[in-house]
Amino acid sequence: MDRYSRAIASISKLTDLDQLRNFRNNALSEGATEVADAAFKRLVSLCPSEAPGSIEHDFWSTIHAFEELLREERGKTVRLSRTRQKISRVGVIQTLIDFAKNKTPTDGFLMLIERGLPELTGEALILKHKDVFEYDVQQAATQRLEAAAVNIEELIYSFKSALALESATNSSLGRT
Template structure:
């Protein structure tokens, strides 16, 4: 087993957010994109407290992913306070509906697309959990992703 494989195996088994951030920072500094990406994806997978596979877990993965991207850019912890307040007021499903139905993509959508993480966008979650959304919302989410150049068939195969 190569060093990269050992690190990737350690990342896959880790449930320690600080350790995953260190793996990611070290890999970024050394230019090892595969390790940095694996650590990022594992980090946002373990941060939500909700049951894996649920719409709520997937949604919180999206929130944590965007907050981590902002943390990278700003060099400090950033919380999406307004989004978190909205979730408290209207819930996850309505927040995702509002993301998909908005006239323009959110900053979070754009940042995740730019970083090659379309599966973490709210629009992708609408399609992944399509049974929870009206056809109009699904169509808007699909259109936004396609307009951003996302191959929906590849996206669906990543679930």
């Protein structure tokens, strides 16, 4: 197992957000983007309190991802106040629908795409949880992702791979 593989294996067990941020920062300073990405994805997956695998958990992971990127960029904690207020008013599902149907992409979408994290966009969540959304919403999400040069087949495959890995991990740990 090489150095990065050990680091990534270690990251998968961490639950302390500050340790994950330190891992990410150290990896970025060493040019180990694979390690930095693993730390970032683990960090944003731990933030939501909702049940893992649910659309709500995935949505809040997206919100936390954008807030974390803004935190890194600005050097201070940033909360998406307007988005959080909208969620309180209309809920997660309607917020995602509005993201997809809006004529222009959100700043979060653009920032996540720019950083190579299309799987964390609201539009990607619509495709991941397509049974929740009507066809026209799925189409709007697909068109937005395709316009950003995201390979939809690879994106869907990454969802299935992550789900299989999560299922295998839970099985080996005796979870259902």
